[in-house]
Each structure stands twice: as structure tokens, then as C-alpha cells.
Amino acid sequence: MNIESIETVAVGGWSKTGMSLAKLLLTLGKKVKVTEERERGCFSPALIDVFARKGVCFEFGGHSLRFLRDAGLLIVSPGIDLQRSALSAHARELCIPAVGEIEFCFWLTRARCVGITGTNGKSTTTFLTYLVLKEKRKRVFLGGNIGIPFSSFVRRTRKNDLIVLELSSFQLETILEFHPFVAALLNIEPDHLDRYPGYAEYKAAKFNIFRNQRPDEWAVVNERFLPEVRQTLRARCVPFSGGENENVDCVTRIAGLFQIPRETVTAVGAGFHGLPHRLQTVKKIQGISFINDSKATNPASTLWALQRVKKKGKRILLIAGGKDKGVSYECLRDKFSGVKQLFLIGESAPKIHKAFRDRCPAEICPSLEEAVKEAYRNAQRGDVVLLSPMCASFDMFRNYTERGSRFTAAVNKLSS
Ligand code: UMA
Numbered sequence: 536m537n538i539e540s541i542e543t544v545a546v547g548g549w550s551k552t553g554m555s556l557a558k559l560l561l562t563l564g565k566k567v568k569v570t571e572e573r574e575r576g577c578f579s580p581a582l583i584d585v586f587a588r589k590g591v592c593f594e595f596g597g598h599s600l601r602f603l604r605d606a607g608l609l610i611v612s613p614g615i616d617l618q619r620s621a622l623s624a625h626a627r628e629l630c631i632p633a634v635g636e637i638e639f640c641f642w643l644t645r646a647r648c649v650g651i652t653g654t655n656g657k658s659t660t661t662f663l664t665y666l667v668l669k670e671k672r673k674r675v676f677l678g679g680n681i682g683i684p685f686s687s688f689v690r691r692t693r694k695n696d697l698i699v700l701e702l703s704s705f706q707l708e709t710i711l712e713f714h715p716f717v718a719a720l721l722n723i724e725p726d727h728l729d730r731y732p733g734y735a736e737y738k739a740a741k742f743n744i745f746r747n748q749r750p751d752e753w754a755v756v757n758e759r760f761l762p763e764v765r766q767t768l769r770a771r772c773v774p775f776s777g778g779e780n781e782n783v784d785c786v787t788r789i790a791g792l793f794q795i796p797r798e799t800v801t802a803v804g805a806g807f808h809g810l811p812h813r814l815q816t817v818k819k820i821q822g823i824s825f826i827n828d829s830k831a832t833n834p835a836s837t838l839w840a841l842q843r844v845k846k847k848g849k850r851i852l853l854i855a856g857g858k859d860k861g862v863s864y865e866c867l868r869d870k871f872s873g874v875k876q877l878f879l880i881g882e883s884a885p886k887i888h889k890a891f892r893d894r895c896p897a898e899i900c901p902s903l904e905e906a907v908k909e910a911y912r913n914a915q916r917g918d919v920v921l922l923s924p925m926c927a928s929f930d931m932f933r934n935y936t937e938r939g940s941r942f943t944a945a946v947n948k949l950s951s
Contacts, residue, residue, distance in 0.1 A: 557586055652701075
């Protein structure tokens with residue numbers, strides 16, 4: 536794509552990605568227009584003003600055809616579903632290419648990308664991969680779904696650098712030519728079924744990571760999914776075992792491609808104590824441990840957390856619920872033996888209550904803070920109060936980090 540000839544670029548969504556894209560486009564000398572479905576009142580006026588003064592035009596409260604008329608390219612944030620949004624119809628009518636941020640940034644870099652996708656554990660794997668590659672290479676960048684937009688650093692990347700990207704299915708929906716030098720598929724479990732017609736479509740979006748790869752590139756694939764992806768692969772395939780330690784196995788395979796030995800992965804792993812909001816111990820109060828696993832936004836992720844906590848022989852008081860993503864919770868019914876009591880919050884509380892009420896005592900709480908208090912009241916020395924919601928956070932919080940921080944604050948309040 537020849538972006539030099541494009542004068543005006545439209546950006547869909549005024550959030551982390553949209554802001555970062557607007558900044559990047561301004562430095563590239565483009566005229567920038569931002570279109571956002573929510574009303575202006577939802578956003579910081581001061582921030583809008585900073586960008587408006589630099590010439591950025593805004594449209595809030597919807598996406599109109601008129602606003603896009605003079606744009607030569609549309610770049611969308613991952614949260615925008617092009618299958619449903621009016622933006623795609625407008626772009627088609629105006630014959631404007633519509634791409635995602637990952638694709639656009641890929642056009643701007645000559646560095647090699649290591650892309651990692653999967654349903655669960657991809658942030659941890661991506662971060663660990665970044666740390667391991669840093670052991671050998673000076674210039675390694677980290678970004679993507681992990682919370683650092685690619686557009687925020689792409690201009691600093693150079694030819695021999697490495698870019699480690701966590702890639703969500705949303706980001707992989709809107710690629711055209713993007714092809715990582717190493718593409719890794721960690722695992723796939725039902726998730727985001729509120730966005731996709733079914734599990735097959737969700738998986739297909741993930742498999743896009745391999746779509747444009749070249750024969751001299753690498754596909755690192757969990758062997759459980761090999762039969763399904765084999766036909767898509769054009770790159771050289773490196774399978775890894777999809778067992779208990781799939782995160783570390785995957786990182787070890789990626790490291791091997793850069794001649795980094797297993798021992799380095801083990802050493803880096805030993806010094807890495809996990810990411811915030813992922814099975815993070817907040818504190819112990821009167822022998823009761825409080826664990827923040829707000830990042831668990833689907834049942835498979837919560838199952839993983841339950842298994843880890845159960846291994847230590849602890850009884851669990853589980854706080855769950857949030858924005859339902861159309862997935863079934865039934866797969867967890869037989870795995871609930873270690874759960875002593877369930878405290879439910881958010882939109883999905885009635886649905887989860889129905890699925891588990893015959894398995895363990897379950898109650899619906901009006902807020903996360905109330906759920907924390909209730910769980911504490913019911914816990915005994917040696918128990919674990921675990922926030923592992925199985926759902927997205929957007930019904931009650933800005934994102935999973937805000938949910939995790941509110942949990943931590945509520946726990947801290949118990950002991951103050
Ligand atoms: N919007 C529109 N029109 C629409 C739909 C949405 O204008 O039709 C607006 C929304 O009102 C919002 C913006 O577009 O203001 C959407 O932004 P976004 O949801 O893409 O949010 P960002 O803050 O840019 O965050 C995104 C990723 N969010 C999603 O994929 C939902 C972040 O992943 C990512 O960290 C960030 O880019 C940086 O790359 C979060 C996530 O929940 C962590 N990811 C999902 C997951 O991990 O399961 C995929």
C-alpha cells in the first residue's frame with residue numbers, strides 16, 4: 536500500500552488505539568479524522584482539545600458517510616466489529632480500504648515481528664518471549680493486545696529489531712498483508728461468541744496469523760491444533776506440546792528459532808512472577824488469601840485458575856460474572872469440586888447462577904465491593920477468595936485492569 540499518496544486518514548474509535556494512531560498519523564504529516572460511536576461527553580474534553588488544536592477533526596455519536604468522504608484510508612480499532620459496524624458499509628461505498636492498526640503499522644516497519652495469539656495465557660507468553668529475546672538482542676519491542684498499541688512505537692523500530700506482538704482475534708480480522716516472521720498459536724477455547732457467529736469463525740480469525748506467512752518464516756503451533764491449521768500453513772512448522780506447560784513450551788520453541796537455549800528460558804521464567812491481574816496474590820487477611828485473576832475473561836481461563844489454586848488443596852470462594860460473551864459455562868460444572876461458594880456480579884450473574892446453583896451455594900451481589908465483603912464474611916482460615924470472572928468487564932468497569940484494581944482496593948479496605 537502506498538501511504539505517501541494518501542492525504543487524509545480516518546481513524547475508527549477514540550480509545551487507546553485510536554489516540555495512538557492519531558498521534559502517529561500526525562507525525563507522518565497526515566490530515567486525521569476520528570469517528571467514534573459514543574457521545575463526546577464520554578471522553579476527556581482536554582484531550583480532545585489537544586488533538587483538535589493539532590488539526591484532528593472529530594465525529595462523535597456515530598459514524599456517518601459524510602465524515603469519511605475525503606479520507607483515503609480507514610484504520611479501525613480492534614473493538615470495532617467490521618461485520619456489523621456502519622463503518623464498513625461506508626468504506627465500501629466510498630471505495631476506501633479499511634484495515635486494522637496491526638496491518639497499518641506493519642506497512643511502516645522493516646523489523647521482524649513475532650506474533651503470538653491464543654485464547655488464554657497469551658499476555659504471559661508474549662511478555663516471557665519478550666524477556667527471553669531481550670537476553671540475546673538489544674532492540675526488542677513489545678506491544679499489541681497486551682496493552683501497548685503497535686502504533687505507539689512503530690516509528691522507532693529499525694530493520695534489525697524484533698517486535699513481539701500479542702495478537703487478538705479482533706486484530707487478526709483486519710489484516711491484509713501482515714505476516715510475522717514467527718507466528719505462534721498457543722491455544723483456542725470458546726470466547727468472544729458475542730462477536731462471532733460461532734466458534735468456527737472465532738478460530739478462523741485466529742488462524743489468520745498464518746495466512747500471509749512466507750515459506751522461509753516460522754509457524755509455532757500447539758500440536759492440539761495442528762490438524763486444523765496444517766492446510767493453512769505455508770511457513771515452516773514447529774509444533775509444541777499443548778499440555779500443562781504450554782506457555783513455557785511455546786516460548787522455548789520461539790527462543791530456539793533465535794538460537795536461545797532452553798536454560799535461558801528457564802532462568803528468565805524463574806525470575807518472572809507473572810503479570811498483574813493474572814492469579815496475582817493481593818494479600819492474606821487472617822489466613823484467608825485474596826487472589827486477583829481479573830484477566831480471566833472466559834470459562835477456560837477461570838478453569839485454569841481453579842486448577843492452579845486447587846492443586847494447593849485450598850477451598851475457593853469464587854467471585855465471578857460480568858459481561859456475557861455468549862459462551863456456555865457448562866464446561867465448568869464438573870470442575871467445581873474445590874469451589875465452596877460462588878459470589879456473582881454483573882450482567883451474567885443470573886445465567887451463571889442457573890448453571891451452578893445445584894453445584895454449590897451461589898448468591899448474586901450488587902457490586903464487586905459487596906461480593907468481596909460477602910466472600911470474606913463466609914471464608915475461613917486457609918480458604919482462598921478468588922476473583923476469576925469468566926466474563927468481560929465492560930458492563931461494570933472500563934476494562935479488566937480497572938476491575939482488578941477495584942478488587943484490590945476492596946480487599947485492602949477489609950483490613951484497614
Ligand atoms: N467503537 C466505535 N464504533 C464501533 C465499536 C466501538 O467507535 O462500532 C469505539 C468504542 O466506543 C471505543 C473504541 O471504539 O471508544 C474501541 O476501542 P477498543 O475497544 O479497540 O479499545 P482500545 O482501548 O483501543 O483497546 C484495544 C484492545 N481492545 C479490544 O480489543 C476490545 C485492547 O485489548 C488492547 O490492549 C489495546 O487495543 C492496545 O492494542 C483489550 C481486550 O480486551 C485488553 N482484548 C480482548 C481480549 O484480550 O480478550 C480481545
